[in-house]
Amino acid sequence: MILVLNGPNLNLLGRREPGVYGSGTLEDLERQCEEWGAELGVTVTCRQSNFEGQLLEWVHEAAEQGFRGIVLNPGALTHYSYALRDAISGQDLPVVEVHLSNVDAREAFRHVSVTAGVCRGKISGLGARGYRYALEELTELTG
Template structure:
């Protein structure tokens, strides 16, 4: 199996995982999730970078950088930007890299405004409601032989 390069993007407020609404988002911290993903990638011979920002422009710029610094796949939890960001959607479309959309909580079991995603229709898959396991499932799918 050839080595893959994967970028994981975490959107706003995910830096507060572990303390923010653990009933919805679980008790693992962002560092816990990133460490587990990095260890999985290292063990499997893949390269993985994790990036988090609360700023839409920083996420757009990071995605645009993939025009030069290509990766094989993207795992993104756009968080609150899921429901608002045409800019992030357009950036992902522009770089034309396959991606999986991940949400820790089941967005469809929450408020109505969380039910719409600007990303789901262009993603290769969407994982919602599995907590941190959603990231790991996305990684396993992307890296399957």
């Protein structure tokens, strides 16, 4: 099982800046992740929260709930949430950070990720396909 976590404002996909994030909704993205998981032979569970504490709890509980890895799009928390960084580094599951847009080609404040340094890897700018690549990596890594 792989856990896909989406952070603040990702519930607005399809409505919020479609030129940056695309026209697909969060529901479309979650359905696609579940389909990709099925193709890879792994169950995918998707969750989204606008609340930092909720995301921390999900990271803390993931291993005991039987997940083998986490795909994480922290949204804006990427750039300042040391609490999320500590939650990731304080557990043993591999985490792949994913961003729909190319954060390095955007505003300067988006160029810094405080979470990427404690993740297995970071995928940015490939739209929803980035989630597929993260699922493939975690599936291969955790067998």
